[in-house]
Amino acid sequence: MRIAIVGAGAAAVGLLDALAALAVGAAEAGEVTVFEPSAHLWRGRPYGPDLDSVLVNVPPAIMSIRHSDAGHYASWLGGERAAAHMDDLLGEPIVPRALFGAYLADTAEAALAVLRRRGWRTRVVAARVVATARSGDGPGLVVRTEDGRGHQADQVALCVGGGTPQDHYGLSGAPGFFGDPYPLADTLGQVPAGADVAVLGSGLTAVDVVVSLAARGHAGRIALVSRSGLLPGVWQRPVSHQRRHVTAERVEALGRAHGVVTLDDLAGLVRAELEAAGEDFACFAAELLAARSEPPVERLRRQLAAVGDPAIGRQVLREGVHAVGPYAWRLLPEPDRDRLRRHFRLATSVASPMVPVNAAVLLRLFDSGQLSVVAGVRKIEAAANGFRVHRDDGDRNANVVTANVVINAVNPPPHSVPLAAEPLVTSLLTAGLATLHPAGGLVSADPRVHVVGDLAGGGPFITSGIPSIAARAARAARAADAARAADALPSAPTNVAG
Template sequence: MRIAIVGAGAAAVGVLDALAVSGAEAGEVTVFEPSPHLWRGRPYGPDLDSVLVNAPPAIMSIRHADFGHYASWLGPERAEAHLDDLLGQPLVPRALYGEYLVDTAEAALAELRERGWRTRVVAARVVAAARSGRGCRLRTEDGHEHAADQVMVCVGGGTPTDHYGLGGAPGFVGDPYPLADTLDRVPGGAGVAVIGSGLTAVDAVVSLAARGHDGRIALVSRSGMLPHVWQRPLGYRPRRLTAERVEAGAVTLDGLAALLRAELDDAGEDFAHFTRELLAAGTEQPVERLRRQLAAVGDPSIGRRVLQESAHTIGPYAWRLLPEPDRERLRRHFRLATSVASPMVPVNAAILLRLFDSGQLTVVSSARKIEAGFLVRADGGDLKADVVVNAVNPPPQSVPHAAEPLVTSLLADGLATMHPSGGLVPADPRLHVVGDLAGGGPFITSGIPGVAARAAGALRTALSSGS
């Protein structure tokens, strides 16, 4: 079998690792990626040490269902060197996590070659694909064509949207990563408006602080809602809200809520109190909520921990089974769901709280407009900024700009269709989509557990289709 993997980020690493441990009969695997930073993708390339992995090791394994794979690679020495005392877990710079992805991919390729597989990495972007006999033919931007029996599209997610039309304005940073490059152009005393208040915005603020920035910083967003703060892992495994329970019956939002209620009941916790606490995020002052959550990092309550784990492990599967009215109910809580499912690490929360308390950092909510020359118009008053950093997360299931020609060709040939809610859906057993571009997935950005699960599942389907 000839397998083509288009893209070489975390999703591609998940596919290669799954292939290496599958024991599949030897064939050929070709990876297409123009970037010199193989296997890292956009999030895990070289960057500042202040840009941290935003999750504990147990949910950062790129090997599906092996929760200790990443922790084993990290080892005790590196884990100790990067220990977050508040979380009680190692939190490494994202560039170091990128090394884990690199080592995992290279180990997988070495294992495949040892078993007789032919492996190649082609340093070119795939711009077109079409059916050819029983397989597919891929064309790269240099005009060369490549044959494959199964195609795995692993091109990553989109890029931040320029909501205020500031592209090209002096002092506007349209895409903050890598922060090592973009923040190097920000004067130390400049007034900085960071658009957004999610994890990317947190990265930008924390990295400005790490570089000794002494100018004013404002988080500018419509909601003003900050990410929740990770709590210290307890090693608790859900007993009610499990994949087996979800698979056993018709999936509805009320049914999932009942399983979570039962989980909390077993632990002696009040479900109504838990839901009131979650919904209060929309009205509570963000700084006071941050202060309270930082103080509760060691709180033994399981509610938020179970919900966060389930969002990444069960969520992608359950979402596909939910009735559309239930999906719409969840979409109405998009900002809250994102805040809960993608929390910030305590060390970053402590830095933000220090900046808030000093008056250097503020939150500007209900932002209506940002004018060229950088005057922020908000319901609470106007704000002047010298630099604007666009830290809005790309929409889930959006097409990366560089992958647009490939996606256009897949649609034209009938190999794929666009999902009504965004993303690409295979329309032919020769094509598989892994990562945030996969259509029909949840409205929150995929975490590593979801990417690893999708990679393993797509690989199993590809092997069975080609057998």
């Protein structure tokens, strides 16, 4: 069995780790080839070398790349490193992303070593894959790299990562515009210390930019400019609570009983969870929906002050989005899916909050007047010595904010195709090995092709986190291992979308 893994980021690491675990009990060995042109193997775009101010935004308990062991990352981190990166307000270690990248690299190398000890042939090809097609002289596939070489494979796993940031305002090529902020060490090194900076977006990537500017002692004004102006929520200190109602089992039971699961059904599960804990669902819902009208700095200040609040509502909702969301999404009727998509920014602010240590930096900058939020942005244009940011107030009167530098921190849509992977995806579609999902992403149309990570179509509208990537990788490993063990193809395509 020859397995080709396209890409060497977190999804590939999870797949290798799962394959290594399966190989321990296997009677026969196989071959695995990883294709990755980047020099920073196993880290992907998010976890490469960068400034120490660019942090992982979640505690170690939900960052394990080993699906079968939630404590794998925490064990690797150890007590000394954890203590050195403690977020005192959260009570959890929050490490630089580059350190998490080291964890991914160690995990991948350990998995490859296990595979080699079990007799597997392993190699890494430092080239970009541009096409995959059916083999003309056998049942396998041909993976073609940009140097024109063809590589035979029996199973192909796409682990190409997330999409490429989009240039929504057509600023590419303008002096002072940075279309992709990462690595911030490179981008911010080109920003003059006194420049006025407009950061496009107000999500976690924008928070990374602002916090890193502050860490470098930036003296100019900073504006977070976006359509919504909504900041991420702030993490609460984790509360010991075992969900009894907001669970995959309860969602699946509702699906069996009614054929579908509505948003009202899901709200009912959250209501039951909160009421069982003695909390008021109506108050929680009102507080949640108020985020769309509450001034962002006031919301930030209030949530930062409530980091130690023992109320379970936000934790239940955040956990539910990631742990239960993939099951619920498949059962939701399309009108309810559309309702959720319309509230994408609010949903992501709850599902992906910022860590308190970063929230405290933002609040300090807001209070000093150096940082501001500019909402309602409709146009940004290059001008003499910089840029003009146009926004509309309630009377549709134009307001203009000027900046010397614009940094694009708007993340690509979930399930979008990375620019570098477009030729490969086109080849898969042309060969009939995959199809595009109507809501974005790629769906396998052949049992030999596996789509792992955020590119997989059919999943929820929230960008994949490490737990879901690890789960999808483990599922793809089991499918590939079953084909290898049986020396035959699975009966149905595997699209590990959730």
